[in-house]
Amino acid sequence: SAVISQKPSRDICQRGTSLTIQCQVDSQVTMMFWYRQQPGQSLTLIATANQGSEATYESGFVIDKFPISRPNLTFSTLTVSNMSPEDSSIYLCSVDTGRNTEAFFGQGTRLTVV
């Protein structure tokens, strides 16, 4: 299993600003992912955070808007840049601990952009 600490748990931000969300895992993991959950909706994968290289983004998500860092096997950050009210969502990080096993999720960051 894995214990994930995600910070901040919530924030209210002004439009045009940026917010960086941190995801810390209590053990080394191979795969880390970032998801977005818009209000009342399901989760959508934003990107795979790759250790030591650029993140792999899903269709509809770009690095300029959602830059991701992963400096080591236990930590990643997601930045939501130049925010607009449409970015108001819950952002969740997720990790894998083994092949073809369950994914573990952080408690999420509830972001409101005003």
Next chain:
Amino acid sequence: SQQGEEDPQALSIQEGENATMNCSYKTSINNLQWYRQNSGRGLVHLILIRSNEREKHSGRLRVTLDTSKKSSSLLITASRAADTASYFCATAPLGAAGNKLTFGGGTRVLVKP
């Protein structure tokens, strides 16, 4: 884009009744996972069923998988008020290096005491 569809979108039952929800998906998978989410908080993993498995049980939960129909069902028996939550299925695509999950739309379950 979401490949999974869940039905029903919402379900209201009395405590003690069973709740069944279904999930359909479109592509070949390594596994299918079910998660619970309470009031927009983090996801709690319920069950993972691999593509070569047909049924799994965990406590009051029973999951089936039919890969020929690309569908799965989650049954919660003898429901409790604490089971009130949103339930999501998520698929891990065949051949993917990890849990690049595609989520279904979710089923909101209300268990009335």
